[in-house]
Amino acid sequence: MKTIQKLPVYLLALIYLIFGSNYFFHFITMPPMAGNAGTFAGVLFTTRFLLVVKVLELTLGLGMLVPKTRALALILIAPITVNILLFELLIAQQPGIGILMVILNGLAIYQLKDKYLGIVKDRLAIA
Numbered sequence: 010m011k012t013i014q015k016l017p018v019y020l021l022a023l024i025y026l027i028f029g030s031n032y033f034f035h036f037i038t039m040p041p042m043a044g045n046a047g048t049f050a051g052v053l054f055t056t057r058f059l060l061v062v063k064v065l066e067l068t069l070g071l072g073m074l075v076p077k078t079r080a081l082a083l084i085l086i087a088p089i090t091v092n093i094l095l096f097e098l099l100i101a102q103q104p105g106i107g108i109l110m111v112i113l114n115g116l117a118i119y120q121l122k123d124k125y126l127g128i129v130k131d132r133l134a135i136a
Contacts, residue, residue: 017116018073018083024110025070025086032063046101062089073117080124083117090114 031037042050053059066089072082094107118125 022073029066
């Protein structure tokens, strides 16, 4: 049962490790992007912003595999996951893997909710 509960984390980590390393090693051919998506991706690539994002994806993907750093990695990767979904919905206008990634990230964070309750309780005590 524990392995099934960890499945969202492992799938999300696998997605980030595969696509993060694909940026450096080019083992998956990506179709060219046209229109706004191509322009946006071009800006990300030429400014090396995408390089920073891919390094974060690889680092946090590895962090998700280590139980001690899993909770931190899931919270830090969440904005990247949301940005992937927003890119697909608003710029490329082709929903894809971003929907699955948001669901997996949400499930994984929910499964570790006990690790995050201290942050919320501290904030509620201050207010």
